[in-house]
Amino acid sequence: MIKYTEVMVRYGELSTKGKNRKDFIGRLAGNVTKVLNDFPEIExxxxxxxxxxxLNGAPFEEIDKRLKKVFGIQTYSPAVKIPKTLEDIEKTSLELMKETFKEGMTFKVNTRRSDHKFEYDTNQLNIMVGDYLFDHIDxxxxxxxxPDIVLRIEVRQDAVYLSNQLIHGVGGMPVGTAGKAIMMLSGGIDSPVASYLAMKRGVDIEMVHFFSPPYTTDKALAKAKQLTSILANYCGKINFIAVPFAEIQETIKEKLPEGYLMTIQRRFMLQLADRIRAQRGGLAIFNGESVGQVASQxxxxxVAINDxxxxxxxxxxxxxxxxxxxxxxxDIGTFDLSIQPFEDCCTIFAPPRPKTKPKLDKAREYEARLDVEGLIERAMAGIEITPIYPNQEFLEDQVQEDMDLL
Incomplete structure (x- = not known):
């Protein structure tokens, strides 16, 4: 099996960014460093x-899994560094081709030469290596x-580099290049997908999740953290901000008409998200709403909520x-977890007949009956912030805690 020595990463949309290109490349390098931080030998x-x-000995197979999820990478290729001799070039080219070639595939040899003092020019190398491969592969x-396979030969000053794979990344922009925002994360299907799409456009997100103990369980909170951990694979780390919401929901349910419960709850959620955004230096609020999917959307x-x-x-x-x-x-690995039946705070207090066309003036009138500032201040005082990294376990830990209590 070929032992790759380095990976050549090609940028995608960054090539269109003009004077900001250097900053974007620097951000991408920082994000790659974060997702590969447990491989200290890498340069x-x-x-x-x-x-x-x-790679300095790090396994390409593991690096490959991480790079596939880094936004801002268009393509990348594992490469082998070898001495600048025709014998080494031919021998290693054959090993590479035998590892990736399958019956019926076509190929070409593509040589680039920055060391113009090397004894063979690009055409000579293309022909000689191609002939050698024809002689040794049926x-x-x-x-x-x-062609199905392009064998790339790069003759540089220090060595020759060979590669014959072109692996596609996820594209997009490096996370952080578009600024910072707050993401309103539920435990459902939509908001994790919205989170992924926000990060793909370069947005550095922090998750805001509303929970309502004792109405919502610790498993529901653990599920939201687990979803965040899956999404952290795409950026290295995401801060998870848990906001206590039970008092607000109880107050709304006690004092306001049933049809407007969902509308007023959402107005409070948005106000809290905006307060947190301002504290955390965010520029926008993202959520997973899809037009017409449920009553609040x-x-x-x-209109009544965004007010x-x-x-x-x-x-x-x-x-x-x-x-x-x-x-x-x-595709991004959140679906199976999203459909786990741990109810979030939106579900447990959902009225049976919510208004699908709430009036803005009514929403303002009903909300004004409440101690809005007091409720928001008490919720803000109870927030908990947890940095979450890729592949952390939260649900398994919660199950173990439950078993220990039995």
Whole structure:
């Protein structure tokens, strides 16, 4: 099995960013460093045209799993550094091809040479290495325009670098290049997908999750943290902000008409999210609302709820079908967890007949009957902030705690 020595990372949209390109590349390098922080032997060298990751013995298979989830990477290739001799080039090229070639595939050799003093030029190397491969691999076919495999030979000053895989990353922008925002995370399917899409556009998000003990269980809170841990694979770390919401829900249920319970609850959630955004230096609020999906997500409801803030509220999945959202949730690994039956605070206090077309003036009137500032201040005083990293376990820990209590 080939022992790769480095990975060549190619940028995607960064190539269009002009004067900001250097900052974007620096941010990408920082994000790659975070997701590979448990491989201290690795060296990362960000350059203008590409990033070089020197493995120094680290296993490419593990690095590959991490790089597939880093936004801002268009493609990358594992490479082998070898001495600058024709014998080494031919021998290693054959090993690479035998590892990746399958019957019926086509190939081409593509040589680039920055060391112009090397004894063979690009055409000579293309021909000699191609002939060597034809002599040692049966049924090999050349294709110059659209080959299945491109064997890339780069002759640099220090050595020769060989690669023949082109692995696609997730694209997008490096997380953090678009600024910071708050994400309103429930335990459902939509908001984790919205979180993923926000990060793909370079937004550095912090999760705000509302919980209502004793009505919601510790498992529901653990589920939201577990979802955050899955999403942290795409950026290295996400702060999770748990907001106590039971007093607000109890007060609304006791004092206001049933039809407006959901509308007023959502207005409080948005006000709290906005307070947290301001404290944390965020520029916007994101959520997982999809137009018309539930009563609180009709356009009339959005008007009545958004009334409490002038901060931009961005809804990445607003126009997506449910089937599209589910497909993306499956792709990013959040779907199976999202459908686990641990009820969140939106579910347990949901009225049987919520207003689908609430009136803005009524929403303001009902909310004014409450001690809005006092309720918000007490909720803000009880928030808990937890930094969450990739692949942490929360649900398993909670199950173990429950068993210990039995």
């Amino acid at each position: 990362i060298h960000p350059r203008h045209d590409r990033m070089h990751i020197v 049924n090999l076919k050349a294709e110059m325009k659209h 009709t356009l009339q409801s959005m 409490v803030t002038t901060t931009p509220v961005i809804r990445p999945v607003a126009t997506m079908d449910k089937t599209e959202i589910i497909k993306l949730a499956e």
